[in-house]
Amino acid sequence: MKIDSLESIELEMAIFVRRLTSITADKKFGNIDRSAYLLLHQISTHGCAGVKTLAEIFQLDISTVSRQAASLEQKDYVYRIPDPLDRRAYTFQITDLGKQELEEYKQARSIRLKEVLKEWTEDECETFAQLLKKFNLTINEIRAKEPN
Amino acid sequence: MKIDSLESIELEMAIFVRRLTSITADKKFGNIDRSAYLLLHQISTHGCAGVKTLAEIFQLDISTVSRQAASLEQKDYVYRIPDPLDRRAYTFQITDLGKQELEEYKQARSIRLKEVLKEWTEDECETFAQLLKKFNLTINEIRAKEPN
DNA sequence: CCTTAAAGTTGTATAATACAATAATGTAGT
């Protein structure tokens, strides 16, 4: 029944988060963490953006993103572009060094992940990827509708 | 190809953790958080255990679990049973109040989750549950093999 | 016994986060 799956998903999600947090915490691939990874990925694949936009995308407080971005800037992984129309605003663009770090981080994560998924069939991997993506999208849609 | 799935899983996992963290953070279902939930669930379904065991299960530092358990004890969700054979050791058992809170938390999470999975087919839900579980198990096995 | 190991707790540090206060700039109503 769907109810059973629900309860199961609900528990396994909690465990999943715990496990992933544990892995990313103690491995500390390279110089970036998960937040930094997500930010870099975002501006790398979807073009530059300001902290407000980024905060909305990741459901984080603006101040949090501001600090994360500042940290990335300080490491020369991103640079700041003043908005020509609004002198309060900036957008961040990824640097070559940032792209390189991002790629390395991705590689490191993939290697680790490959270890976990070694015994999985190709089909299972594809399905898992697809369902995760779907889940994330769905949450996004719900968030978008909510008042907040 | 499997490689594509890998990269996809790798990215979606990061997003997934971000989303779930965000949800559990701002909702604050009842009086317990994810860690507390996992601890309560563990001792509720697998019997009482000491902090060392729990720490191993969740890949957390003993001190972390010690504090989490103390917090649960303080709220009367668990109580402490001295080990009759080893006067250093305790195990924690869930109280009725703890069971009740756990159940309520589960319900709250399930309701929220149902919202997200509203449009999913039963089959998708089952598969997702199964793959999450498999993933968690696999990580566990890998951890068990590792030196550490 | 004496030394070393083990189970827990408590102190301290760090990192990611939110919320509040602030600064600078933009926008609208009169």
Place this chain on the structure above:
DNA sequence: ACTACATTATTGTATTATACAACTTTAAGG
């Protein structure tokens, strides 16, 4: 054009989850 309000971002402060280190009490092995 002036005033009031809104918006963008930063910085200060607090909280929370975590790890590591120091310590206490107890157990186990020579």
